[in-house]
Amino acid sequence: MFMTVLTKKFYVHLTGVFAAILIVFLGLEYLKGWPLVSWDLLTVIVGGVFLTALLVYYVDFVVPFNAVLDQVKALLSNRRYKKIYFQRTDELGIFAHFFNEVTGSLEKVTEDLEKSRKVSGELQIAGQLQKELIPIQAPSIEGFDIAVKNRSAEELGGDNLDFIKVKDSTYFYVGDVTGHGVPAAIVMTMVNTLINAYSEIYETAYEIVVQTNRRLKKRIRATMFMSMLMMKWNSSTKKMSFVGCGHEYLIVYRAKTGAVEATVSGGIALGMIADIRKIVKEQDVPLETGDVIVLYTDGVTEARNMKGEMFGLDRLKEAVALYAGQSDAQFIIQSIAKDFSKFVEEHVQEDDVTLLVVKKLGDGAEGRAVIDQKQERWGEVPVQK
Amino acid sequence: MAGTVLDLVVTKNTNANYWLVDFTGDLDSYTIQLKRKELQELVNSLDKQQLVFNFQNLNYINSECIGMLFQYIEQLKTAGKELILVGAKKHVQDVLQTIGIYSQVKNYRSFADYLSV
Numbered sequence: 001m002f003m004t005v006l007t008k009k010f011y012v013h014l015t016g017v018f019a020a021i022l023i024v025f026l027g028l029e030y031l032k033g034w035p036l037v038s039w040d041l042l043t044v045i046v047g048g049v050f051l052t053a054l055l056v057y058y059v060d061f062v063v064p065f066n067a068v069l070d071q072v073k074a075l076l077s078n079r080r081y082k083k084i085y086f087q088r089t090d091e092l093g094i095f096a097h098f099f100n101e102v103t104g105s106l107e108k109v110t111e112d113l114e115k116s117r118k119v120s121g122e123l124q125i126a127g128q129l130q131k132e133l134i135p136i137q138a139p140s141i142e143g144f145d146i147a148v149k150n151r152s153a154e155e156l157g158g159d160n161l162d163f164i165k166v167k168d169s170t171y172f173y174v175g176d177v178t179g180h181g182v183p184a185a186i187v188m189t190m191v192n193t194l195i196n197a198y199s200e201i202y203e204t205a206y207e208i209v210v211q212t213n214r215r216l217k218k219r220i221r222a223t224m225f226m227s228m229l230m231m232k233w234n235s236s237t238k239k240m241s242f243v244g245c246g247h248e249y250l251i252v253y254r255a256k257t258g259a260v261e262a263t264v265s266g267g268i269a270l271g272m273i274a275d276i277r278k279i280v281k282e283q284d285v286p287l288e289t290g291d292v293i294v295l296y297t298d299g300v301t302e303a304r305n306m307k308g309e310m311f312g313l314d315r316l317k318e319a320v321a322l323y324a325g326q327s328d329a330q331f332i333i334q335s336i337a338k339d340f341s342k343f344v345e346e347h348v349q350e351d352d353v354t355l356l357v358v359k360k361l362g363d364g365a366e367g368r369a370v371i372d373q374k375q376e377r378w379g380e381v382p383v384q385k
Numbered sequence: 386m387a388g389t390v391l392d393l394v395v396t397k398n399t400n401a402n403y404w405l406v407d408f409t410g411d412l413d414s415y416t417i418q419l420k421r422k423e424l425q426e427l428v429n430s431l432d433k434q435q436l437v438f439n440f441q442n443l444n445y446i447n448s449e450c451i452g453m454l455f456q457y458i459e460q461l462k463t464a465g466k467e468l469i470l471v472g473a474k475k476h477v478q479d480v481l482q483t484i485g486i487y488s489q490v491k492n493y494r495s496f497a498d499y500l501s502v
Contacts, residue, residue: 178448179414222459223452227484246485268485272455279488 140367158184175228253324255290299351391416441472
């Protein structure tokens with residue numbers, strides 16, 4: 001490269017100047033008779049030409065090259081640098097242009113990274129706010145042992161659950177909004193707010209769900225919806241009932257027989273049509289001591305392992321059958337979570353996962369409730385601090 | 386997921402009261418981006434009474450695409466027309482059944498069953 005620059009600019013100029021002087025000298029020598037000038041004078045002339053050449057080299061090559069080098073050094077040592085503006089089209093000009101292009105791209109990437117960091121920070125805050133919506137402590141219900149596990153696929157999840165105690169009724173539900181991220185989190189928050197509000201006004205899970213859907217449909221876009229399964233325990237009548245809104249099966253373990261029932265929850269997802277009155281219904285779930293209810297989202301059953309196999313309803317039912325009769329709700333849910341984790345191995349979690357286990361204790365037994373929202377992979381033991 | 390495919394074959398039978406759309410592949414967040422415009426144009430331009438979606442070769446549908454189906458159901462209903470679903474595989478059928486879409490749209494086990502009605 002350097003030889004090419006010098007050839008173009010410097011050596012050509014030098015050669016031209018030298019040739020011109022030589023021609024003039026020889027011409028004068030010829031015209032005036034040999035020798036015209038002494039060797040001393042010739043040495044001075046040659047020396048002068050050489051110094052001129054060096055000056056041209058310094059101005060035309062060294063100075064601009066150092067200008068480029070200074071800015072490159074500034075960039076590499078993280079100091080303030082300037083764009084380089086040359087009019088030349090030789091290699092130095094190309095190098096300067098390349099420097100400007102690279103620094104321009106770096107500036108754009110830095111700007112994007114800053115924006116991304118800001119959005120990530122805001123998402124973290126939103127995620128934290130959303131976690132505060134999912135109850136940190138479920139209300140303990142006399143006669144029931146409750147355990148919950150929930151893990152979002154992203155900072156903002158689309159799985160929804162809540163416990164609401166109003167007079168002698170306790171409502172609890174699990175829901176799943178289309179997709180995840182910010183839009184799903186917003187819909188989840190809306191539903192949570194509506195259900196909490198309507199539970200103060202209406203006395204049946206059916207009416208709460210119908211009214212929530214009516215309001216929700218007006219406010220979300222046509223492609224969004226939320227499936228939900230809501231349970232209601234009435235402590236006066238000692239009756240458990242449920243309303244299904246296009247959600248997964250209701251799983252019930254029967255302690256007497258060891259059988260695991262999977263009941264179609266029915267209905268239609270919230271937000272799909274304006275009036276779901278004729279499509280959803282509230283149904284009773286008779287329970288005896290030792291029976292276990294399991295609610296879940298499709299993130300559990302549709303999770304895949306490295307071979308592409310789905311965990312599926314059958315595996316979930318098998319796990320419930322295996323563990324439900326052994327111990328308390330916390331043990332049941334941890335055991336199911338361990339089996340789940342063992343199955344999916346290192347496969348990336350693509351959807352939010354939620355499990356809710358409710359075990360019927362004897363009448364009058366003190367209620368217990370544990371909620372686990374740790375973000376470690378299910379089945380992993382949290383790092384001891 | 387990027388890399389999944391979805392092919393649509395549209396049959397506009399001028400003698401019949403429907404247009405038929407055969408789906409082959411996966412309906413997910415990636416493929417719907419590629420086919421959304423085409424499907425919406427079909428819904429908008431339908432000049433028959435029914436738009437039939439044949440899911441016989443559909444392997445997968447996600448919740449976002451189910452929401453899109455609902456959107457088409459409503460749009461066609463408003464225009465006095467209807468969406469028909471035929472031939473869904475069992476696991477696709479289960480998902481659609483669970484969500485409750487069959488309370489809003491007619492479903493047939495196969496295209497032949499639909500024609501025989």
